[in-house]
Amino acid sequence: MDTPVITTTALRKVYRSRDREITALDGVDLTVREGEVYGVVGRSGAGKSTLIRCVNLLERPTSGTVEVAGRDLTALAGRSDRAPAALRAARAGIGMVFQHFNLLSSRTVQDNVELPLEILGVTRRERAARARDLLDLVGLADKARAYPAQLSGGQKQRVGIARALAGRPRVLLSDEATSALDPETTRSVLELLRDLNRQLGLTVLLITHEMDVVKAVCDSAALMKGGRVVESGTVAELLATPGSELADALFPVGGTASGPDRTVVDLTFHGDSATRPVISRLARTYNVDVSILGAAMETYDGRQIGRMRIELPGRFEDNVVPIGYLREQGLQVDIAPEATAEPVTGEPAAVGK
């Protein structure tokens, strides 16, 4: 689980047009470990697509290196614009799914799934058998002879996933694979990805602007801003990071202080601390009036994680003892600043494409 499968080092990508330069990636170091689902979020224009396209070198990085499964792809790519055979072979071991599916309209579902195998030179008989297995796996065995135009969006993306898996890749790249789908379909496609990740040990790097996607399937996540990764780690690590924007966006708790001379405290409960009656004990032991401003409880990876924003009367100095008690209980305690700034992440509402 701990071997890195995708590593980018000091990755930079500068787009040059006639009169200006756009730095789409500004020194990105990313490590995706074997068998994890890694989500990259960020606002529109943050560089997410550029990053994922650099991983299989559809986009040539300006500088920096990309290693996938122990191979330095940037070295394989060489200097020329065209992809040498070594790079093409490496790409065959990396599956990719796209927001707009990118299925060939002139081929049946089955023939679409067989395409990567044709490129690999697999025999007709083996191709057919493998395509049928994969269509079975994604639940579309009955659509093998249909054309993409006859499928719904969710079905198309399942075909896209089956096709991406045809060459038995260790890594799957997904750029907004669910962004064109409705919430219900999104959920089923994400479940499929999660299942594939568990059953096949597939490592998944996915780009999304929906926090719900990260919440639903990701083991780790990174937040990109202006071409840089500003936060990254496993979801548990992120939740344990004071002031983490990602944690805030994943488990948002709202509420503002009801007046001056109040102390607002954000609590994060992990594991068994989530099930103990900490707040009522706090109120009883220290005889303070605790008001709850907002709370969220989630089951994450089978464990309960809760976040709660509470308000204590008096300023911080007056509450040192109760806050100390909360820390002793194994809670993560963040003192909210006077005026909490709105977190900036890639929530669709905030993006405005």
Place this chain on the structure above:
Amino acid sequence: MHPLLTQALGDTLRMVGWSAAVTVAAGLPLGVLLVLTDRGGLLRNLAVNKVLAAVVNLGRSLPFVILMIALMSFTRAVVGTTIGWQAAVVPLSVGAVPFFARLVETSLREVDHGLVEAVQAMGGSTWTVVRKVLLPESLASLVAGATTTVIALIGYSAMAGVVGGGGLGDLALRYGYQRFETGFMWVIVAVLVVLVTLVQLAGDLAARAVARRGRTSAAPRLRLLRTGAAPSSPSAPSTT
């Protein structure tokens, strides 16, 4: 049918058939190269692209009659004669190749770039992209372009009389213009109209059959009424 008419129809079919075959064989690769070597293409090479574009534009801007005369010695070198329907095939092909190449170029440019990327991401080579994506995905549009080209060739072939190529157009010209047998001329014109209509119909049916398999939007509607046979070609794609 009148023996002269039968003879002329045969000449026209032979001229058009052979030049269409040559045009597709040469125009298709040329159109593909125009796309691949252009900015953003898989074989980006602007110098080559400029040269190809210049050649295509030159070929398209020369009037067919001039082309036919200018190419006399080339024709002799290729087919060994400068008269007869065989001699007409050379200038007809030379005139139609750039025309068809531009139509091919336009068709290929309509293919979604995402499909090209998908195949590149699978590890496909440029040749794979051409063979598995560009050509099959634009097939309906290519068939429509070939149909337009064949009809344009039928129109051009009327001028083949200049090199003694014979054919329907030549016959109509001789009877109508030189011998004032307008009745016979109109018969020939009617045959030409039927011929063009049949070609258009066959082309549309083929394009529809191809398109029906995949997305339906690309299928051209039947254009039975549009029988503009003449060299009045559809507007050329601009060259930039």
